[in-house]
Structures are given as C-alpha cells and as structure tokens.
Amino acid sequence: MTKDSSLYAVQCRNLCRHYQQGEQTIMGLDNVNIDIQDGEFICLTGPSGSGKTTLLNHLGGLDTPNSGELSIAGQSLSNLTPSELSDLRLNNIGFVFQSYNLIPVLSAIENIEFILMMQGVGKQRRGQQALAMLNEVGLQGLEHRRPAELSGGQQQRVAVARAIVSQPALVLADEPTANLDSVTAEQLLALFQNLNKKLNTTFVIASHDPRVQNYATRLIRMQDGKIIEDSASE
C-alpha cells in the first residue's frame, strides 16, 4: 500500500449517531457533512459534549454511524470488515486519545515500538525510530519509564510520538495539548506542522486550545452534534 496522499481524502455524508440514555436520545452526531482533503490541518472545536470525540472515533473507523456514509480514499467504511478496519487503523491512521493512551505494562519506548512491531518493522530499526521520536517530543532519558511513572503531560507526549512514529496519512488527536505547559504545547504543534508540511500528513485535532487554532488551516466548530461553522465552506 502506498501513501499516495490523494487516496486519503475523507468524506462524511449525513453522518448521524445517537445514544440512548434512558428515556433520552442524545445526538452525538447530527447530520454531519465534511470533506477533508489530504494535507489539511484541521482544528475541531466546540464546547464539551458537542461531539468532537464522537466524530474522531468515526473518522478512525472505531465507531459506526446510525445513518449516513463515511468514506476514506473513495472506499465506504461500512463495507469493511472489522479485520480490514483494524488494518486500516494500524497502517494509515495515528491516534492520540483524550485519556488512557498507553499500555501500562510497556515502557515509554516499548509503547512506541509496539506499533512499529505490529507493522512488521525490524527490531533494530524500530528501536532507533522509537528513540528518535521520543527525543523529538522531548522525552530523552525517560524512555524506560512505565506510564505510571510519567506525568500526565509526559504520557500525552508519548501518545503523540506513538501516533506519528509510523508516519500515517491521517492523524486523529483528541485534546493533545490538554495536559501540556505552553512551551511543550507549542513544540508539539510545531512538530505536527512540520510533518504536515513535509509529508503532507492530514491532521484532525479536537481541541479548544486557541494555540491549535493558530496552526490550523481549517477550523470546524461543533455544537450539539452539528457543525455550526466550517472555515473551508466560507
């Protein structure tokens, strides 16, 4: 599989996802339509509970919509088997989750190597790549610590390193700067931007951090599961 970027355009058509909470029906996604081109750097913003995480989960093939169509590279996700979805995530998408990102029994470097190993990268090469990535996110010297021995911000950075180490075509990040001091946050965003420019990697970052909006090429604002503002369609 190549990473020819033109193949990774994302299309959402009338995406709806609702959750039953007792009597109440909560609209996680309410008729969402977006087109994402390769190489875009998107900031997904909106108040808490507006559906940002839900949308990211759908973009990553982790959740299935109740109605509507989602296709990546022209292929509808609803036609893929769970196993094919697994492969898609492993090889083409990098995730930074809002919480609980790391496997607790693996050290920082092993968490990163784990992804490379699953992709079949040789032992020596993946060690080097993982270490380089850790240095890049500013965690040199902490590579052998287990997640429980890292601060929230440090854990977040390991998660980011893991998401981008295999140079995926699409990176989905849920509040990646939430636990970071402003210097580190800037560094991380610069790193994202660098990748975006150099490798044409697509970024979709859910965040209400104004700094993220500064780096973004496109801003999508959500509320109650609806897209209420999309800078691309203006």
Added chain:
Amino acid sequence: MNLTLSLAWRNVWRHKRRTWLTTSAMTLCNVVLIFMMSLQAGSYLSMINNTLSMFSGHLQVQHPQYLNDPKPRYAITNAIHIADTLRKQGINASTRGIGFALISSETRAKPMQVIGVEEQFEATVSNIPGTLRKGNYLTSDNPYGVVISELAATLLHADIGSELTLLGSGQDDSFAASILTVTGIYDSGMSDIDRNMIFIRLEDFQDIFSFGKSASQVVITSESIFDVESLAKRVDALIGKEQNLAVVEWNDLVPGLKQAIQSDMMSALFIYLVLIIVVVFSVLNNQLMAVLERQREYGILIALGVRPNKLLFLLLMETTILVMLGLIIGVTLGTAIVEYTANVGIAFEGMEEMNAKFNLPARIFPALHPLVILAGPLLVALGSILATLYPAFKLQRLSPLASRYKA
C-alpha cells in the same frame, strides 16, 4: 435485614460472574466430596458387616492368650455359662470350640479347621448357617453330623451322607479321632472360610477334642458397628467377676480389616485434601481481588471514621455468604445424588470379582449419613473463612491515605 449483612450481600453480587465461578468451584468440590465419602463409607460399612457377620462377630470373649496364640489349651472353662448370662440380657451370643484336624474322605484328605458350635444359637452370630445350599444344619438329634462348604465337598469328593474321618490332636495333646457324617453343605462365598472351615456341634467337638466343658470363644454380635464399644463395656461388666477373660473387639479380631480400610482411606483423604486446598485457594483469590479492587472505597470509609475491625467483619461476612452458597447448593446436589445411588447401588464391569475379594457385594450402596455428607463441605467452608484472614489482615493495615492514592 441487618445493614452490615445487606451490605455484605450486595458486595458479594458486585461481580456476578466471579461469584458464580467461585461458587461453582465450591459446589463441584462439595458434590465430589459428598459423593466419594458416602461411597467409601458405604463400602467400608458393608465390608465390615459382611466380614464380621460371617464368622468373627463384633466381639468375642476369649482367654487372654488366645488372640495371639490360638491354641486349644487357651480355652474358657465356663464358656456356655457366660453365653447364657449374656443371652439372658438380650445379647446375641454363641459359644465355639476351634480345633485343627486332617479331614479325609475315601479318596481325599485336607487339613481343616474344625469349629464346634452351639447349633441352636450359631445363626444369631453368624451368617454361615444361612448360606446352606444342601441338606440340613446341625441338630441335636443328629450327633456327629458335619456341615462343610461346597468347595470342600468338591475337594474331598464328598456329598450329603458321606462319611469323613477326622484326625487331629485334642486339648491335652491327646489323639483326637472321629467319623462324621455330612448333613449340610454351605457356601459363604468367602474363600478363606470355604477353604478352611467345617462345622460340628459343640457337644461333639468337646468330646472329640477332649475339651470337657470348655470352649475357645464366645462370639457376640451387635446391632450396629457404632454400638460395639458400649456393648463391650456391658459385656465386660456382665462377666466382670470372672478372672482370666478378655473381651476382644472386631478390629483386634480381624486386624487386617481396619488397616485395609485405613490405608484405602489415606490415599482418598490425600486427594480430598488437595481438592479442598484448591478450592480454598479459589475463595482466597476471590476475596483478595475484592479487597484489592475496593481499596479506595475502604480508604474512604476509614477516612470517614469506620473502624478497620468493622471492615474485617464485613469481609468475613462476605466470605461466609460465599461459602454458604457453595455449601447449600453442593449439599443439596450431593445429597440428591447420594440418595439416588443409595437406592439403586453402583456397579461396573468386573467389579463383582474384585469386590468378592474384599467381602463386598456386587453393588456398592453409598451410605447416606449427615456426618459423612457435611464433613467435606464444612471443611471447605472453614478453610475458606480461615484463608480470608489473609486479605482481611491486609485490610487491617490499610492507612486511609495509602488506599486513597492507590490506583
């Protein structure tokens, strides 16, 4: 319902699957223990009863030397008087003289044990008269009659009416000789008895073997194996004035029997113990998990001022509920299985031959006895509650802070 109890009950059901898995382990273990132990108890009881009721009886009054050295000279002089005294008290008793002789028919000869019995009472202490296959048992109007086994009849080429010559030595080392007529043929099914024993009237025995009025043993049977000890005391008291007499219980009369049971029991007990340990470990693990996952919660309770003792009590109560579940289900199922098999018996191919070797009937019937049923499950329960002391002890050492900050 009391608040602590209801809290314990709810805690037990916080992880339904875990609780059921642990309960299943306990139930399985309890059912197996109940069934196996009842089966064993059943086969031991029938082994004991079959063996004892055939010949030796539950108790015997003997000369003190006789047990170790069964010689004619160690006889009881007033045996019949003793037997009469016991019988007046409603105790089953009968007197026997035992001697040794070469028994010959016209064509064959075999050394055999000659038993002189009180023909009218022998059937109260032994099943052999009841196994008569041919002819009649000994009677007083038939002097010098003899009852032999089917096996002996074959080996001696003898039948009802055949004459057998007896050659041996009497009590005083005198020569003992007689001619006996076969009046009956028995088949006890026990090769030791069939191979070796022939029966004549005590009166004839005393005459042939120069026993005078003496005899070798007074055989006594009890209603049940569990009454033997008290019966022995009674007999002891009744014959108490007599010097030089010993009341011997069945385990000394047939020492192999008790030991065979004990050695069989040992290997079984070993397996039961392993089974119980395995289950107790399961319960321990269950409770340890419960304590570990609730550290934070316990921490809050302790911080609120609940005494650690109270938490310990709560945990023990949870364990008790858990083991009671296993106990109740296990005992119900186990009892049902035992109840069913106790009625129909258990048999498998080839068991008959094997069982005959140990004086067991062709089918084994498990014994339904509350003690046998409850012993295993109670041990499981007790072991589990004791094992819970370990997680409980950990709980005692919880400091409110440590538990609150632990993940």
Added chain:
Amino acid sequence: MSAKLPMRTMLSLASRNLLRNKERSAIMAGSLTIAVAAMIFLIAMMRGMMGDMQTQTIKGLPGDIQIHHPTYRNDPDIEYHFSPTNEHLRSVLNSPLIRAWSERIKVNAMISSERANRGVEIIAFNPAQEGRDAYGNINLIDGQWLEQGSGIIVGKALLEKLETDLGKRVVLMTRALDGNTAEIGLPIIGVYRAEMRASEESQIYIALDKAQHWLGLDSYIHEIAIYVNDQQQLSTIQSQLQQARPDLEVMRWDELIPYLSTMLKTSDAMITVLIVIVFVTLSFGLVNTLVMAIFERTKEIGLMLALGLKPLQISLLIMSEMLVLLLCGLFLGDIIASSILYLLRDGIDLSQFADGLAMMGVSASLTPIFKLDDIILCNSIVILLGLASSLIPAWKASHLKPIEALYRD
C-alpha cells in the same frame, strides 16, 4: 498488511500482566503447583502400589505363566499330575524368551511338631535347577537353602505356631499317590520370612526328589512355573507352550488371578477421574482470575483494538497469559513432586498397615514409581484443561468494542 504480534512479545506482555497483580498470580500458580505436585506424587504412589501388587502376585503364584493338568486348578489333588519329559516342551522352555522355569509338586499336608500341628502346603522343587525364583517372595533368616534330598524350610510364623526350632524334626502327613496315608519325618534346615504373613504360616519347601520318592510320584509334577523376560511377549509364549503340550492347561498370571487386572484397570480409571475433577475445580479459579484480569484491563484491550490489533490476537494474548501461569505452576509442581519422589526412592515404610496391605496383596514397604509418561500426561491434562478454560474469557475479550472498552469507567 496485518498487525504482527510475535510469540515472544506476546509471552513477555503476558508475564508482565501477570506480575501486575503478583499476589493473585502467586495464589493461582501456588494452587496449581500444589495440585500438580500432589497428583504426580499420588500417581507414583498408586503405580508403586499396583506394580507391587502385580509383582507380589507373580512371585506368589509363582510365575508369569503356569502349566498344570487341566483338572488340577479346580481340584488340587496329588493325582492330577503330568510328566514334564517332552522334547517339544523342553525346547520352548529353554528358548531365550524365557528367563527361568521350575517344576514343582504341590500338595496339602498336615505338619506336626511335638507340640502342635497345622495344615500346610508343601512346595517341592529342584533346588539345583531353580535358583531363588522358585521360593517365591521369601527371605531366609536362619539356616540354609534347600539342597538335593535335604530337609525342610518353614516360615518363621509357622515355626512359632508349631513351637519348634531350627534343626528339630517335624512330621509331614498326607495322602500319597496310591491313596494311602504317607508320613515322613524331616529336619527343619531353614527358616524364612515372607512379606505375606499368610504364606509364611502355610507354605513349606522341600526338595523335589525327596517329595517324588516319598509320595510315589516318580518323575511326575503338578506345576511348571515360568518367568518371562518381557511381559509384552506373554501371550506369544503362552501359545507356544500350549502348542507344545495341547493336553495341559497353560495360563497367564492375569488369567490365573482375574480380579487383579480388573483392580489395576479400575484404579487407573479412578485416578484419572479424580485428577480431572481436581483440575476442573482448579480451572474455575483460573478462569476467575482471567475474567477479572480482563475486566480490570478492559480499557487497555480497547486501546490495543483501537491501535489495530486483531480480535484473534487479543484472544491469543489472553491465552498466553494463562499459558505462562500454567507453565509456572507446572514447573514448580514438577520440581517439587520429583524431589519428593527422589527422596522417597528407597520406599516408604508402611509396616503400620502391614496386615491391611497384605489383605490387598501389597507389601509393607511402598516404593513410588516415577514414570516420565505419567508426568507428561499430568502436565498435558493441566495445560489442555487450562487453555480450554481460557477460551471463553479470551473469546469475550476479543469481542469487546474498542471505543466502548476504551471509554468505560
């Protein structure tokens, strides 16, 4: 390209996960260890007991195979004898398949000392031909072994019953071949002890030539006892012997004592059933541990699924955790059982239960038999049961929905 999860990584993840809750894993591994060690020990003991029962039986018969006159076993009388002088039979008996054989006379008799008399079985054999096998399972404690034409060897127990002593004469009385009562006076030249008290009390040994002459049997005998080199060859040898002498009854030990093989089979089945029960009980605990481990790690499993691990790989990961736990428990259990069996290699003294064991045909010293096959079997049963019991939790784990698992609190 599918996710790759090498075995080594899987095992390393499994071990680390087990170490997360050290106490819980230790309890389960400990429980496994105890169960495995106990079961191996028990099997070795039972094997020892059964093997001993078989050996004692063969020694006591004696022989792996016996040849008799067809009527003799039902009516062991002096008249059911046969002549062993047959070329064909001799050639089979002297074939390399057969380790040893002996011709014997067996008759019942009365033995009398000055003070007492008892019924005994006289066993007469050719001391020159036979060696020690012919005596069955006895130890000479006083005096000497038989020689051609010499006296009589009796058991210690019989000696006591007869109130006589080594060197004293005793009188044997039985019916000779011609039907008349025959008597012979012989000196006691040896005293033996046997494992089985019953035989010590009832069997006496004299020389074949003496007995044949005394009883008028010429060169006739009652029994040939045969020891083979290889138990597997038993039936082959039996049929060869039968062909050589179609007029005689040739029987293997398991035909002579049918209850014994039933008993051996029954106890084998019994042990297997009990082992399975113990391990099924144990596997409830194992499943429980695994279920809890998965429950605690729902988020982590969700994360792995979200990162692209296949459900099957999650199942394998869970099962490898069980495998590591099993291997630890088994390893320790095997070591403990082997050490105990090594310490007990010279046998265990059970003389406390001697009479009862004799009743079952077992001697009072029990040597456990350590068979690699049994240990392999025991270990395989545990691994199979353990892995089988991990299937359901593993299947459940693999069917978790990644986001539901990931966001569960």
